[in-house]
Amino acid sequence: MDKWSKVKSGKVRDIWQSDNGRCIALVATDRVSAFDEKLGVIVPDKGKILTQMSAKWFELTENLVPNAILATDVENMPSSWRKDEFAGRTTEMIALRMLPLEAIVRGYITGSMWSKYCKGERTISDYTMPEGLQESQQLPEPIYTPTTKAPEGEHDMEVNFEQSVLEIEKAGFENARDLAEKVRDYSLKLYSFCSDYAKSRGIILADSKFEFGVDEEGIVRVADEVCTPDSARFWSVDDYEIGRSQASMDKQMLRDWVKQAKEAGTYTTVPDEILQETGRRYRKCYELLFG
Numbered sequence: 001m002d003k004w005s006k007v008k009s010g011k012v013r014d015i016w017q018s019d020n021g022r023c024i025a026l027v028a029t030d031r032v033s034a035f036d037e038k039l040g041v042i043v044p045d046k047g048k049i050l051t052q053m054s055a056k057w058f059e060l061t062e063n064l065v066p067n068a069i070l071a072t073d074v075e076n077m078p079s080s081w082r083k084d085e086f087a088g089r090t091t092e093m094i095a096l097r098m099l100p101l102e103a104i105v106r107g108y109i110t111g112s113m114w115s116k117y118c119k120g121e122r123t124i125s126d127y128t129m130p131e132g133l134q135e136s137q138q139l140p141e142p143i144y145t146p147t148t149k150a151p152e153g154e155h156d157m158e159v160n161f162e163q164s165v166l167e168i169e170k171a172g173f174e175n176a177r178d179l180a181e182k183v184r185d186y187s188l189k190l191y192s193f194c195s196d197y198a199k200s201r202g203i204i205l206a207d208s209k210f211e212f213g214v215d216e217e218g219i220v221r222v223a224d225e226v227c228t229p230d231s232a233r234f235w236s237v238d239d240y241e242i243g244r245s246q247a248s249m250d251k252q253m254l255r256d257w258v259k260q261a262k263e264a265g266t267y268t269t270v271p272d273e274i275l276q277e278t279g280r281r282y283r284k285c286y287e288l289l290f291g
Helices: 047-059 112-119 163-169 176-199 254-264 272-290
Strands: 004-009 013-018 022-028 032-036 036-044 069-071 090-094 103-109 138-145 204-215 220-223 232-236
Touching: 022 047, 032 176, 047 090, 047 176, 047 220, 047 272, 103 163, 103 176, 138 176, 163 176, 176 204, 176 220, 204 272, 254 272
Parallel strands: none
Antiparallel strands: 004 013, 013 022, 022 090, 032 036, 069 090, 103 138, 103 204, 204 220, 204 232
């Protein structure tokens, strides 16, 4: 009988490890987080949507960038996972030594990048932003803007490429520069492919973050999730207009509501209508991308 132990309960995913330590299982829950904080509420079926969307992206990009996927269907996993509570929301992966970076690629100016721009800042990571940009405008080319991976409850810090090398070195990895280059190059490849695919289906992929780890043979692999409404911004091609914020098909609406409520001092919990609308947008995004 296979034995698994839960080793971590994250903001969204529970992580289990096999008794031999060589495999992990990610169970995507319906929990919701914003600004690196668990909100104590759920979006029904959110975990299944995230898992199935990532599974599609992993399949589409497996020849482009190495990934850690072993199985995305519990019927192909060890017997202890073949239960209703895990079905549709569980992914078996190679156990990796995770790199201490959030690998972010931005194709449009929005979110924190736009906030900084409005304050007069023109540098993000290794990139100097041109003058005269408008909100939601497409950048001349996608840019790689990594951050640290802060402990739960703390905020990730923006770093440039050289600082990302130092972060990897501090985590005890050898060949840190080579690893940092692979993370950067793989992230840009993934964003480029997923962005082109999404646009062919009427969706703009504004930005996305990726996570990578190193396996026992030293191979860098993408893990966790790829281009989901939790880790990326999706906009409708038909509704897109430069110079304003965009109606999103991700959790930006929920983030905005939480931010406004906290600034106003009225935040207690997220209303059910916000959670239901977030779920509707997640489902719409999946259906447009993959049917």
